[in-house]
Amino acid sequence: MGGSKAPSGLAAARPESDPATPAPVVDIKDLSLTYEAADGPVYALSNVNLQIAEGEFVSFIGPSGCGKTTLLRVIADLEQPNGGHIHVNGVSPSEARVRRDYGFIFQAPALYPWRTIQKNVELPLEIFGISKGERRERSRRQLELVNLKGFEKKFPWQLSGGMQQRASIARALSFDPRLLLMDEPFGALDEIVRDHLNEQLLKLWDKTRKTVLFVTHSIPEAVFLSSMIVVMSPRPGRIIDIIDASHLGRERKLEIRETPEFLKIAHRVREGLRAGHSYDD
Amino acid sequence: MGGSKAPSGLAAARPESDPATPAPVVDIKDLSLTYEAADGPVYALSNVNLQIAEGEFVSFIGPSGCGKTTLLRVIADLEQPNGGHIHVNGVSPSEARVRRDYGFIFQAPALYPWRTIQKNVELPLEIFGISKGERRERSRRQLELVNLKGFEKKFPWQLSGGMQQRASIARALSFDPRLLLMDEPFGALDEIVRDHLNEQLLKLWDKTRKTVLFVTHSIPEAVFLSSMIVVMSPRPGRIIDIIDASHLGRERKLEIRETPEFLKIAHRVREGLRAGHSYDD
Amino acid sequence: MTGFHRGGILAPFVLLGWIYALILAHSPNVAGQAGPVFWAFVSALWLAAAVALNGLSNLRLKTPGARRFLGLCIPILFGAFLFFLWEVIVVGAGVPSVLMPAPSAIGSRFAASLPVLLEDFLQTFVKSVLSGYMIGCLSGFLVAIVADRIPFLRRGLLPLGNFVAALPVIGIAPIMVMWFGFDWPSKAAVVVVMTFFPMLVNTVAGLAAAGRLERDLMRSYAAGYWTTLFKLRLPVALPFIFNALKINSTLALIGAIVAEFFGTPIVGMGFRISIEVARMSLDMVWAEIALAAIAGSLFYGLVALVERGATFWHPSYRT
Amino acid sequence: QSDKVTIQLKWVTQAQFAGYYVAKDKGFYKEAGLDVTIKPGGPDIAPPQVIAGGGADVVVDWMPSALAAREKGVPLVNIAQPFKKSGMMLTCRAETGIKTPQDLKGRTLGVWFSGNEYPFLAWMAKLGYKTDGSAGGVKVLKQGFNVDPLIQKQADCISTMTYNEYWQVIDAGFKPEQLVVFKYEDQGVATLEDGLYVMQDKLKDPAFVAKMAKFVAASQKGWDYMRQNPDEAAKIVLDNDASGAQTEKHQKRMAGEIAKLLETSGKGKLDPADYDRTVATLLASGGDAPVITKKPDGAWSSAVTDAIK
Amino acid sequence: MTTEAVSLPTRPVARKASRLRGGNAGPVLVVVLAIVAIWYAAAILMNWRGTIDAFSRAGEQRSATEILFATMEQERPILPAPHQVLTELKKTTLDMPVTSRRSLPFHAWVTLSSTLLGFGLGTLLGSVLAVLIVHVKTLERSLMPWIISSQTIPILAIAPIIIVVLGSIGITGLFPKAIISAYLCFFPITISMVKGLTSPDPMQRDLMRTYSASLAQSFWKLRLPASMPYLFTGLKVAIAISLVGAIVGELPTGAQAGLGARLLAGSYYGQTIQIWAALFGAAILASVLVAAIGLLERLLNKTMGARSP
Ligand SMILES: Nc1ncnc2c1ncn2[C@@H]1O[C@H](COP(=O)(O)OP(=O)(O)OP(=O)(O)O)[C@@H](O)[C@H]1O
Ligand SMILES: Nc1ncnc2c1ncn2[C@@H]1O[C@H](COP(=O)(O)OP(=O)(O)OP(=O)(O)O)[C@@H](O)[C@H]1O
Ligand SMILES: Cc1ncc(C[n+]2csc(CCO)c2C)c(N)n1
Ligand SMILES: [Mg+2]
């Protein structure tokens, strides 16, 4: 806890960071987190080490309950770790959060039930003080992207599960954050929409050079999207494999899913996942 | 709406039902449902016709927002159609509901926050008046099945998204209903758990001859599990293809996913899904 | 400097300052004629106390025991500060005791009148308040359930429930004395009428609070009305119901005391207050008020404690 | 340019205070160069509190309450005593068999508290009856504002005023012969009622004394007028009643009864003998919380009445 | 088995049945009739003895039926019959100009104005306290216990002090009454709003955190909308209590006008029926006020997209 209060200058001066490469966007050292519960502690994260450079697309994959959400929440300063060091964009997560460095898509849609879909998408824009005209324009564009045109005036409960999830994606994209934290954003979508959104997301990533942290349960999706794949295993949540997939290139067509390169990586991910499970049952 | 109130004898006496085959478990004729909203009606289901025989495993697949949840809700008597006839087990949905003919797994976990996981799983058993000892035993077994052993005493908010979903599956399985309505039950689960649960579900289906109505977004999952696949298209929600997959047999190994038979069906589903989408964007 | 340091270092000085100011205020050449220097000193103490309190309450303590201790300390310190101000102002400015007695006078009167206070407490709190509170809350709750169960009655009963809402104590107290006599039952009846409405409104709102999916789950089990009520809707309504119980815990006490102004045997907190006002024994009046405040706060605290246990799952308890 | 005077009454607007309303209505105050504001009282108003808080220049109060306030640090001084006699009494249903004060033993009695209980307590002390509910005494109820306890037989006797509650009992259908009354005046425990009180230190100011002299004189004129025209006085009172609850019949009757209690020798002077009797009664009321513990000193002054020309 | 029908449903939407419930008149009428019947029965039972007593005091012997009818016509009944109250209500509302001091609407208006002012002040105070308690840790811990204590102070005991103190600094009229009303009614609002403002679930709050929204933004865009169901129950309770407070506040100002004055005068002069009429006036006022808030709630719910149950 004390360490996370260190001045931001320190991050750049760390000995192990190569002066040629830029400071990592996310820099995690020996991170641990334990949830205290009435019937004993839950070791959600244990000794996690991870460095993510600017512009990377990192997928997190691992058995249910292994700590993926928890890790994203720590990066977003929504959870306080018990031990270890973490820096986001060179500063503490809380400073990064206050600077509005990132956008977070939660596992559940978390739409505000008293706002229409459009108003929900405009919520961050309102908070960032963006003018009304611009808000309208941006929400229109994002809702179109996620295929929710015509549902602007509906309230969340009038939407299907997948539509709600899409609305929450539109909301996070609307303010164009540099760092995107996405917790199973496409879980409730069918294959076609999912492929479509995957392509859109890749395009966006390629164009804007955002850094994306992406939790998913789909191995093909993870391999297709990522420049790096982090495989986790549960209780305590640890990283058991980090797979580089940058050699698949930045511009990918859906077709690469048939290439041996792709299948090799997918196989390695699957093996990691299985290993994590053997631990569990 | 009037039709659904017809006396139960009528179902068996319908001319088109072959006296040799048993009466269908779900029998839907010209079903339509419109949601009234402030800014105009939403045509959620339109002229749906469907017959499901006892012991079938039917998957529903279709773009997000096409009416899959709505259809399941109509069958479960949670939504009133505007037109058409529907019978469940030969009686109206409301009678079937009152007879406790089915178990419903919702798209969201819908766990009660004041109950521990175990107590949540035991909820239907309490309502059905099952003795305490038996409840303990059954909840223990179901929680083990979904791999939540050790989390009995936790409260829902102390579980990850996938764990909550598994708890809700355990809850529906605990009282062993003849008809299972499952709305994207495995959406938030990783591949390994999902495969495991798929196998378990198939085993259960084969052993108990339950009828299962299963909404999913995963084409392989649909093909792997089903004896029949219903492809839907949106606004208004219609059935655009019904694919028989019973020739894959009742006992399936994960390996059949590589067979040409399997891939052929998967291809047809994907085509149907794509067709549904072309309609949308 | 951390909150703890600020709070910890300042607190003893503030306490010393209080003691000094109290001694000053009571000294014969200040009492009743305190000058601007004295008031400046008091204002400075005020500021210091605010800073100290703020420091203390921002403290993050490790052990739960220490946290609980701090949670107890802060309101006590804050209260001590209020009493200090009260004492210093009343004594320093020489406010006549028939308008506002000093806390020290109230305290000594309280200590000297314990037997009388006990007798009044038994009569008013134990007999009138507790019985009235229980009957009132229960009946408000039951009417809400009946109205909920029978839609026809819901539409007929709820508007009439609003009717009972504002039957003013002053109006019903004499009538209740006429109906139930001079002793505690008439006060309990007033309390019943006063506590009925908050419970009714809150229970009705609470019963409407369950979400759709949660209800649908019950429907899918073909759960009956009562099962759904007990297993879903009442738990969801609990935060509302506890709000009513909390509001009523103080309302009941006010009701019972006020009702005693309208006829009572010669015992009871309201009786004592009304006669001591006329005797200008404001110190005794405030001793009774202090008793009411202590009893009411403990009662409220008890309800809040039960609430915490019963609605632990509510977001308001999950920070 | 007229002097402002605010007077706080002890009770709601009724003929009991007709003198002040008449004086205001008939312009007696204005003639005297005064601009008088009359604040009605009520069961929850303690006039000493009001005057101590600066809410009035002069108050109407009963002497027991005024003396109690004086001992508690509000130095009230009686400057005039328009009411010579006490109107308080105990009214019993005849059917209870109560005929003499000795019959009160063991009975349930309704008593007005709020400072009006001392004559009663003194009386009971004289009779040797305990009032704390112990055996061989009387059972005391704190009576509310009305006479229902008597009618509904919740009490055997209740407190009444000759000019008010007694007539309510009559209005409720009782015939005078169905009632037995004990006037405090007759039992020798009467205390002085409606007097005028001011704060002691104000009397050091000659201008204030002069102003009060004008006020008392004008008020006395009002009382005299009322004695001669009780019906018109009752109407004036009714006009000033904002609650609209008083009836003409009742107020006229009250005016007539009030007239019997007034000091008629002129100027509203306090008779020191009455004062001494009041103090003696209060000191005899005893109990564990006596209203006054010692003889008051300087609790009345003739400075104002002496200054009336 | 496949179907390809694409036609849109043309059938009329059959879900409107539930909207037909519109009028509450029928059920209210039935319940009212039932209550009136019970009320008559109770009136007869409760007044029976008093009526016999009244006749026997008058020395008259009456038959049971005569007594039966007389129980419903008593001048000082223990429980007046509904028609007596209605007659009194009609007499004091319809048969009289609104400006008259004997008109109930006149008094209701006096009370209503201090109720509304008090409710406004109380809502403001209650909300401000709730907001402070939710946001400032120091205050939550130090203020709450004292707010609770403040509510256990019997209002009638300190109301006169409030009136006197405010009066001495020149604040009179509507305001002191409104203060008392506000003092009583802010508490339900504070309690309800504290619960309501803390009711958004953790994920909804986390969303605001990720935007690093200011406290004010979280308040306006999340906490406040989420608190609406709690706030409105608080408001309903508060407005009812604020009416009670306004009535209580009328007593120490001499109960000059307003429903409180009617109640007090009625009770003081034993006019039971007048008390009941004033009580009904107050209750009707309360129902209207609570219903108005209910209406506001429903309107707001509509714009906030709450589904009809
Ligand atoms: N608030 C909490 N209190 C206690 N334990 C918690 C809490 N939140 C999460 N946990 C526990 O921490 C572990 C990790 O949870 P997390 O939500 O990070 O998993 P996940 O990897 O996101 O899983 P999923 O894929 O199912 O969403 C789980 O075992 C869970 O039970
Ligand atoms: N309560 C409601 N009120 C109004 N419209 C609704 C309501 N519920 C659903 N809808 C609309 O009905 C359509 C079908 O919704 P449904 O939930 O059945 O879709 P779905 O096929 O389950 O989608 P998903 O895969 O995203 O869960 C959607 O367009 C949705 O907007
Ligand atoms: C609470 C209370 N009850 C009764 C009285 C007695 N009292 C004093 S003056 C007066 C008017 C005469 O009709 C009455 C009844 C009181 N002072 N306070
Ligand atoms: Mg997760």
Ligand SMILES: [Mg+2]
């Ligand atoms: Mg759905």
